[in-house]
Amino acid sequence: MRNVELIPVTATQTPFLLPLFSCRISAGFPSPASDHLEELFDLNRLLLRHPDATYLVRVSGESMRDAEIHEGDLLAVDKQMEADHNHIVVAVVEGECTVKRLVCEDGTWWLKPENPAYKPWEIHDAGDVKIWGVVTHVLHEIVPGKLSALLQTRD
């Protein structure tokens, strides 16, 4: 005769899934604006035509002072845009980048500073000057903040 031991087996429990609401319920009055909350604008998307073809550069010197471009300002430069008369551009002159206004006068192209203390540059040969990009925006800090602080630490 064999001993038979009975082992009780509990019925398997099938899990029953309940939806979980992960938002908190506030006890006060709901904000009437909560359904209409929107993100702060993304300035890149708002202002830049081609964010992926746009590069930020920093200004050194005051050669563009009268166009309200000052030392330390940030410029948004669109590399894709075709440069034309009267655009402010970043140009490569003798291997160095410079920001100037591109002007056409009587068939002659010039890179002109906006400050009488600087001399305009006549473009004799189109091969001498390469347009790096067109300046689309200037970011100038009025209330000294992060940008100004950055300048002080670097310079």
Place this chain on the structure above:
Amino acid sequence: MFGLVDCNNFYVSCERVFQPRLEGKPVVVLSNNDGCIISRSAEAKALGLQMGDPYFQVKPLLLQHNVTVLSSNYPLYGDMSRRVMWYLGQVTPAVEIYSIDEAFLDLHGLERFVVSRLDTFARTVRANLLARTGIPTCVGIAPTKTLAKLANRLAKKRPELGGVCYLDTEEKRCWALEQVAVEDVWGIGRQYAQKLYSAGITTAAELAGCSDGFARKHLGGVVGARLVRELQGTPCHGLAPSEDGTLARRSLCCSRTFGKPLSAFPDIMGAVTAFASRAGEKLRRQGDAAHFMTVFLSKSRYGVEPPPYSCSTVLTLPVATNDTLELVRYARLALKRLWQADNRYTKAGVVLDGLEPAGQTQLTLFEAGPVSEKRVRLMAELDALNRRYGKGTVRLATALTPPGQRQAPWEGQAQWRTPAYTTRLEDLLLVG
């Protein structure tokens, strides 16, 4: 049709965008730790400088010809690559980012409905990429990926093609195959090339003429058979686009050459901890966990010590993980097996394989249980802090820089690194 867009001398080209005076001059970019040449301008190539030349060996030549030498600036290259890939994604139905400077394009149906001719389209893409990023490119277009790669090679080597090589007809395909040596075919390494040469096969055309049986027998089975078919014009590989446009990997490697040879265990452990932490970060970013870990240590090939120059060990992790603390714990075990006193090590690395999506790991009999919620949260917080305050703000104590030193002993030199022009506010290009 498949396209392959490849940036010319990518790292050098990136540097030239922000330093236009380097245009037309010989320039080289060195690998991490200024070890060897990894990118050369056309002028540098003309001087006979080769890819992978150790810097110290070619230093006299570089000085003699006044070659500009730059350390690699990966933040800049990464951002420029992102800009290139983003644009390609805008103008083609699907993109497979193959490497930092190469992408396969899916051009099927484009010719029929959108553009009149694919080579005209490729020329426009090239011109736009140049305008938007300043990076010159070459494009190969062909019925298969292997042929597209081959076409791209020709576009690069033959200036008369104007940077675009389109293999749309049978004659052009045959012509292209004739031009390329067998060792330059995508997927043919040095060993296979030797084997093929001894069998009398020297050009891609001869390889394309091989029988299926020959390819299966001598070129690694079905892989070789597919390669030959692709050369014959039958597509065997589709595009493998990544969903988020980044390179999700099936294995991850994090390794560096040390700034100077190291012997002490804590110094090397510091390096390995840093690599394992970085690998863990990458794993979590792509939502994976790893099953296998390889740790390797190398000595200098140019020193007096005899080979072997490198040793490695593989660990099978009991449970796939992406937890930095776990990874570092195992890396320490592995390193203890490898490390020997009185050796001067010059390089170490951590490789993670067997990646699977995190959170669906197989449980084991002997481990306490699945990764605790707390640890997952800890890793998430760690990543968030490092994203917000900069890489390496919070790290394991083993990877810390010793007090009184400017950088960890393993960290390399980058004497000639240019600023991160596009990704750091402090580093923006200055224009007067």
